[in-house]
Amino acid sequence: MSYYDVDAILTDGEKVPCRFELDVPYLGHLDNSNGLKPGSRLALPLWLAEMFALASAGEDSKPPLTLTLPPCLSEQVQAALKADPRAVALRDQSAYFYGVAVRMLDLFDERELSAILRRTFVVRAADVGLHARKAEESGLGGQGEEFLRGLDEWERRLFRRGHEGVRGAKEWTDNVKKS
Amino acid sequence: MDIDDILREVDPASHGIPLETRDLQALTRLWVAERSAPELLNWPADGLFERVNSKIKSQIEKIEDMTGDMDPKTNFALIVIQTELERYKFLVRSYLRARIAKIDKYTLHYLSTEELRQRLSPTELAYATRHQALLHNHYLSSFLSSFPQRLQNLNDTAGNVSMIDSPDLDTAVFIRLLRDKDVFGRGTDVDTILPAASGDILILRWSSAKDLVEHGDAELV
Amino acid sequence: MYGDSGIKLVQHAKRTQNLAHLPPYQTELVRAVTREVRDLNKDVDDLLEPFQGSFDPSEDQAVAYTLLVNHISMRRNKRCLLAYHRTRTDKLEELVWNGADVVDLSGQQVRDGSSRNSTGLTSGDGSTSSLSPQEEDYVRQYGDLLAAYKGQWTDIDLTGSLEPPRDLFIDVRVLKDAGEIQTEYGAITLTKNSQFYVRQGDVERLIAQGYLQKLS
Numbered sequence: 001m002s003y004y005d006v007d008a009i010l011t012d013g014e015k016v017p018c019r020f021e022l023d024v025p026y027l028g029h030l031d032n033s034n035g036l037k038p039g040s041r042l043a044l045p046l047w048l049a050e051m052f053a054l055a056s057a058g059e060d061s062k063p064p065l066t067l068t069l070p071p072c073l074s075e076q077v078q079a080a081l082k083a084d085p086r087a088v089a090l091r092d093q094s095a096y097f098y099g100v101a102v103r104m105l106d107l108f109d110e111r112e113l114s115a116i117l118r119r120t121f122v123v124r125a126a127d128v129g130l131h132a133r134k135a136e137e138s139g140l141g142g143q144g145e146e147f148l149r150g151l152d153e154w155e156r157r158l159f160r161r162g163h164e165g166v167r168g169a170k171e172w173t174d175n176v177k178k179s
Numbered sequence: 180m181d182i183d184d185i186l187r188e189v190d191p192a193s194h195g196i197p198l199e200t201r202d203l204q205a206l207t208r209l210w211v212a213e214r215s216a217p218e219l220l221n222w223p224a225d226g227l228f229e230r231v232n233s234k235i236k237s238q239i240e241k242i243e244d245m246t247g248d249m250d251p252k253t254n255f256a257l258i259v260i261q262t263e264l265e266r267y268k269f270l271v272r273s274y275l276r277a278r279i280a281k282i283d284k285y286t287l288h289y290l291s292t293e294e295l296r297q298r299l300s301p302t303e304l305a306y307a308t309r310h311q312a313l314l315h316n317h318y319l320s321s322f323l324s325s326f327p328q329r330l331q332n333l334n335d336t337a338g339n340v341s342m343i344d345s346p347d348l349d350t351a352v353f354i355r356l357l358r359d360k361d362v363f364g365r366g367t368d369v370d371t372i373l374p375a376a377s378g379d380i381l382i383l384r385w386s387s388a389k390d391l392v393e394h395g396d397a398e399l400v
Numbered sequence: 401m402y403g404d405s406g407i408k409l410v411q412h413a414k415r416t417q418n419l420a421h422l423p424p425y426q427t428e429l430v431r432a433v434t435r436e437v438r439d440l441n442k443d444v445d446d447l448l449e450p451f452q453g454s455f456d457p458s459e460d461q462a463v464a465y466t467l468l469v470n471h472i473s474m475r476r477n478k479r480c481l482l483a484y485h486r487t488r489t490d491k492l493e494e495l496v497w498n499g500a501d502v503v504d505l506s507g508q509q510v511r512d513g514s515s516r517n518s519t520g521l522t523s524g525d526g527s528t529s530s531l532s533p534q535e536e537d538y539v540r541q542y543g544d545l546l547a548a549y550k551g552q553w554t555d556i557d558l559t560g561s562l563e564p565p566r567d568l569f570i571d572v573r574v575l576k577d578a579g580e581i582q583t584e585y586g587a588i589t590l591t592k593n594s595q596f597y598v599r600q601g602d603v604e605r606l607i608a609q610g611y612l613q614k615l616s
Contacts, residue, residue, distance in 0.1 A: 002344045004486045006413045009479060013407045026447070026466040030401060045403060050339070051472050055465070064465050235555045258568060265565040265601060272556050273564075279549075283493070306549045313545065314489060317538045322434045322481050327441045330478055338475060 007153055011099035015043040015070065018052070022064045046103055053107060069104060069113075072097055078116055085120040086127055089150030097152035121154075128155050132162030136170065202230055203267075208398065210274040215399040216392075217350035217385050219281045219289060222300040231271060238264045278303065281346070286311045287334055288345040348386040354397040355380050362397075363387060402440065402473040405432045406480030413487040422491050425532040430481065437477050440470045489538060492531075496543050497559055499609050561604050570600045571615040578611040 002008060020042070025035035031042040044052070052065050071077075072093035080088050090097040101117050104110075131147055151159060205227055213220055238260060245257045282289055282299065286307050289295045296304060315333055323331050335342045349365075356362070356379045363372050364383040375381060380400065391397040409429050416423055447463055447470075448455055457464035531539070550558045578590040583602045590596070590611065606612045 003340050003342045003479060004344060004483050006410055006417065006483055006487060008340075009410045009483055010407070010414065012476075013403070013410070022461060022465065024462045024465050026462065027469060030469075045407075047476050048403070048469065048472060051468065052465070055468055064461070232553075232555065239555060261599075262565070262568050265568065268556050268560070268601075269565050271553070272558055272560055273562055275553065275556070275558060276562060302549065302552045306545065309545050310542070313538060313541050314486075317489065317534055318482060318485055320537070321485055321532065321534045322430055323478075325434055326437055326478065327474075330437070330441075330474060333482075338472075340479075 007096070007099070011096040011103070011153075012047040013045045014094055014096055014100045015045055016049045016104075017068045017070060018042055018044050018049050018065045019068070020065045024064070046100065050103070050107065067107060069108070069110075070094070070100060073101060073104060073113065078113060081116050081120045085123045088120075090124075090152040090155070091150050093152075095153055098154045099152075124155060125158060128159050129162050132159050133166050135163055136166040198230075199234065202227060202234070206231060206270050206274070210270050210277075212392070212399040213274055213277045215352050217352070218346040218348060219278060219285075219298050221298050222278075222303070228271075228300075231267070235264065235267055235271070238267070279306070282307050283310065285344055285346055286314075287343045291334075291343060348389075349384045351382055352385045352388050353380055353382050353400045354388050354391065355400045356391075356397050358396055360391070360396050362391065402436060402469075403476050403480075405429055405436060406477045409433060409484045410480050413484045416487050416491065422488065422495075422530050424530040425488070425535060426484075427532065430484070433477050433481055437474050440474050440477075444470050488535065489542075492535060492539050493542055496539060496546055499559060499605055500539075557601075557604075559605075560601070561608075565600065568599060569597055570603075572596055572598060572603060572607070572612040573615055574611065575613050576611050578606055581606070 018041070020036045020040040021038055023035070023037055028035045030036065030044065031040060033040070036042075049065070049067055053063055053067050055063065077088065077093055094100055098117070098121065101113075105114055105117075127147075128151065148156070148159065205223070209220075209223060209227075242257060242260055242264070245253050245260075282303060289299060290307055290311060299307060318333070319331070333342055356375050356377050358377045360375055361372050362375050362381060362383070364370065364381075364387045373381070381397075388397065388399075392399060409426060412423070412426055412429070444467060447467060455463070529536070546559075572595065574590045574592055574594050574596070577592050580587050580589045581602065583599060588596060588598065590606070595615070603612055607614055
């Protein structure tokens with residue numbers, strides 16, 4: 001991951017639900033209260049939540065908070081993805097869906113989620129490739145735009161690459177024909 | 180003649196080929212390799228660019244001498260020389276620009292160790308050093324100088340993201356085998372060993388290809 | 401919350417990446433994020449003050465975690481600021497490579513904004529500079545640096561076309577008056593709407609700057 005990478009920074013800004021386990025009076029500003037109490041629930045951006053979850057101040061003290069999976073990776077979303085990966089508009093879940101998921105999988109040992117996401121990416125990637133070629137041949141119609149709207153950032157990048165590739169190949173063959 | 184012809188002609192049995200031709204071949208290979216590799220490759224140490232530069236100079240002088248001569252025969256030769264010159268200039272330019280793009284992207288990385296600095300030409304080293312200084316100054320005058328002292332560094336590697344960006348050595352590259360060889364390639368789930376013959380073209384990670392290329396077992400395409 | 405202004409700045413950077421021109425510098429946001437860092441740092445100092453340099457994290461976890469939050473929030477803001485500025489300097493450098501006029505950039509922009517839009521350095525209406533004063537300095541200095549580097553390769557023209565050469569001579573149409581240029585075949589005066597058959601190497605610069613259009 002690159003320090004200056006704008007997408008990485010924005011991924012890091014996505015929020016994750018947390019539950020506080022400690023009494024920290026000075027941190028009320030995090031949820032606009034007079035201080036965090038054990039059991040306080042709040043959503044923190046990944047960059048902060050991650051550091052917290054991994055930190056512990058003493059040798060036998062427990063982490064100050066526990067994380068739960070964000071809504072974009074909820075049971076319902078997982079079930080929908082299992083049923084048909086193509087039917088879910090990932091972007092509505094999170095613009096940085098896969099980025100967030102990868103970060104969460106670094107923190108949670110979730111074999112099944114990992115398998116679902118892998119299959120989702122592979123199945124959808126084939127579709128992205130197909131649309132990238134179609135977009136070059138016939139332009140983006142209403143359906144194509146609809147499709148693009150549901151893609152997360154990784155998939156958009158894949159689409160762009162695919163589209164450039166198809167166009168590059170086309171330009172090249174055109175040039176060969178000419179000369 | 181296209182690049183493939185040029186590359187095919189380059190083999191160890193290059194005796195008898197004039198130095199100038201060999202230089203053009205070497206330049207072409209460097210250019211192809213630099214454009215394919217995800218990290219900066221070594222600047223050639225054998226004076227190649229000094230020779231290429233003086234060759235370009237002498238061609239320009241030749242053209243200047245020949246312009247003004249209205250003999251149609253000279254005129255045709257002039258166009259040939261000019262075309263050759265443009266191609267030469269393009270190769271050098273494109274090669275240098277590919278390098279500068281990498282240096283600009285990962286400046287601190289290439290300046291961080293002596294071994295990495297060695298890859299740059301003296302001019303590139305001067306450029307990179309100055310560029311980094313300009314950037315640091317720009318950040319300082321825009322906001323960084325009002326930060327607490329210990330937060331003003333640009334090369335912290337503590338924390339979960341290093342401030343020094345470095346190239347991704349696992350980027351995929353294409354290589355052409357120059358001799359028969361069992362090629363070892365790392366993968367995400369499994370690694371493989373693939374028996375390959377001279378002339379075969381493979382796609383694999385640069386981190387797996389690098390040794391082959393450096394030992395002359397394969398070349399980037 | 402801490403870090404919110406930083407995110408806004410990075411969202412600006414994200415938009416900037418996809419734009420052909422450089423949008424106005426976010427002076428206020430940069431100031432806000434910088435101020436946040438100073439406030440956080442002051443909080444850290446205040447929190448540590450009573451301990452007189454002998455703070456033990458396991459003794460007081462509430463203070464320890466507060467320090468941690470403040471510390472990573474500062475680092476986060478620093479990263480946002482750097483990414484924002486870096487995105488812009490990348491863009492500025494690209495403009496310098498493409499031959500944007502660096503010497504009188506700021507002055508001319510104010511007086512003559514509309515016609516300078518092709519360099520991509522002005523905001524929508526072109527009436528004010530979209531660069532911060534520091535960025536104007538940077539562009540000038542980077543321009544000097546590039547000139548010095550190019551000077552080592554005078555015969556190559558490093559900023560020339562990266563398309564492989566096909567034709568030595570090309571047809572061009574003049575889009576904007578560009579005055580007289582010197583070629584090996586004598587001087588040509590480029591007046592608007594005229595057409596010429598010229599050596600590609602002589603006019604690449606002018607094509608990149610939008611004075612000439614290459615006809616195929």
